Amino acid sequence: MKILVTGFDPFGGEKVNPAIEAVKKLPDAIDGNEIIKLEVPTIFYQSAQVVKAKIEQEKPDMVINVGQAGGRSAITPERIAINFQAGSTPDNSGKGPKEGKIETDGADGYFTQLPIKQMVTAIRQVGIPAMVSNSAGTYVCNHLFYEVQYMRVHEFPDLKAGFIHIPFLPNQVKNGRRPSMSLNDMVTGLTAAIKEAIHD
Amino acid sequence: MKILVTGFDPFGGEKVNPAIEAVKKLPDAIDGNEIIKLEVPTIFYQSAQVVKAKIEQEKPDMVINVGQAGGRSAITPERIAINFQAGSTPDNSGKGPKEGKIETDGADGYFTQLPIKQMVTAIRQVGIPAMVSNSAGTYVCNHLFYEVQYMRVHEFPDLKAGFIHIPFLPNQVKNGRRPSMSLNDMVTGLTAAIKEAIHD
Amino acid sequence: MKILVTGFDPFGGEKVNPAIEAVKKLPDAIDGNEIIKLEVPTIFYQSAQVVKAKIEQEKPDMVINVGQAGGRSAITPERIAINFQAGSTPDNSGKGPKEGKIETDGADGYFTQLPIKQMVTAIRQVGIPAMVSNSAGTYVCNHLFYEVQYMRVHEFPDLKAGFIHIPFLPNQVKNGRRPSMSLNDMVTGLTAAIKEAIHD
């Protein structure tokens, strides 16, 4: 099995993005299954194009996008991607999203194909906080999650795909007001989650 | 310089107490200053007696009590101990505290002698979330903090003393609803804080 | 125009449910449009049957289901209903939901037909906290929201439908640890939201 795991590049004035930091530290293989790692730009549509090119090149069985959800205390596999984008913060292209549907002919929502409940259990079993999330928001994380689902429906019917949100790193929230998770714990948790998804 | 650092034993059905776990992993010396480690029972008054016996035996220059503050996201040096105890949860003796003053002739509050603002800066400089706390609560943490201050006033006038609260460990809050901090980060942060207090 | 507004009955040991309390206090007409009020049981599937019977009887142009989202600080119109139910808490029939899809042949998600962004603006204009929510959860609130959307697709194509979550009432959270909203403010906010939906 071949698994493509992506992480966003740093965004919004942050020097690091825990997503790509954690993805880079994943093992290159899990139980003999190849882990392909890809950094994607935090840019609407462009992030999806970068992922699509990699899917066409590598033909993975599974795609897992990883992104930061600042303020959460846990690793949170996402249940559903929604066909809506909004947000006043500019992405890394300097522009915010055009508010509205991501794909005019897309479904309102697409469920992930990943076994998110079992993944949460697997993450907890290695001692790391985890819970299922029912909303990936309306910014670039949900956008990419939705676009990969839309590609799956229209072009890659055998693909399994999903999205995992991770917390801030400790050094992003040194003032202490918001929760964080160490990079090691993110890597441990993500590895357990991917392993579970492989063996589903 | 000799520094006594204490941590509470596991409490309230938890199998571990991050306080004593973190304290046990501190180095035995920081910049040539001896770190004496002591596990204290999570029991009103008895915890203070155990600390007092150790102070008399070791004659430390500084006492730092470490305890868990479940729900916090950061390492939080405490500013003030207050002469009040309450709480319906039994301590490890099986009884809760008698609600009211801790010491009938004690001051309402005692400030710590530790340089808490600089300690917070030092913790942040090693990348770990930290902030000053203005309340150690009214349970056994504040109790021990207060009792050590009361001892200082009455018996050990040269002592510097203070209290540092630490968050949950990740495996204590695996359901993901509350913030946590890795043991390594706690140890890194506490070490930086103690180093700062030594050089104050 | 005819608007059916529903509220759940008390649930989970609570003596009141702010949803039905607020719905009962709505005006009987808003700008000349009839407001029909309906109490629904906090029971999976049965709640939807009760609403369906009322839709068939009254033939409303719009259905707005109101439910409690304990822990939120604001009135939150929901964006999307998802085809998934779970939860270990028994509903008012004494049983929890069978975890999984609500309708085996339903879409993964259905967007509301209500102008939620404008409704949020209208609520704020009368001084009441409001924000769009991207998840109605996976319990009976989302269930009813989803079922009404499913009915709309299959039986009532002209219907506009949506769901609004409201906070706890103050007397439900007297210990002070969770946010609440006064009944008057709920009624003021809901009235403004419904008025906006009517004139959309």
Next chain:
Amino acid sequence: MKILVTGFDPFGGEKVNPAIEAVKKLPDAIDGNEIIKLEVPTIFYQSAQVVKAKIEQEKPDMVINVGQAGGRSAITPERIAINFQAGSTPDNSGKGPKEGKIETDGADGYFTQLPIKQMVTAIRQVGIPAMVSNSAGTYVCNHLFYEVQYMRVHEFPDLKAGFIHIPFLPNQVKNGRRPSMSLNDMVTGLTAAIKEAIHD
């Protein structure tokens, strides 16, 4: 009995301060006891001078200062005033406080003379969220609370004094991210609290 109740004027760009709004709406007498209302400037030291002048003029038996604690969900009578001030936000004089002790010869902390636990019970009995707070912070609220205690010790030994924090008003947090309380509920809760303090 004569009770002086104070509220701060609007601060930090806000158009209203719930403290003075709520105080103005209190009854002029509670169970035959006169309630004297006073607006105080949100300015370090000057707020205390204004209160002192009123105490000298009116000779109240009790002083209750009311202030806003943005982010709290409940009415929170404060247990202790501490001899420390800090904060980078300018007060209404345009300057922030000089960080450090409020009174160089003052005690580290002073407990309130009000029956805060019973007041919390009384507030809850009228259906309003309440809890005791163990920290009034380090800004102008704690400052005034401390200064009144300091006056009490040095000049008005028979005075009973205390501080009550109240949440945001709904229209201060219309974006819905932070908790609030309606003005009516604040007045109801404060009235119950003052009544309890009178009959203590």
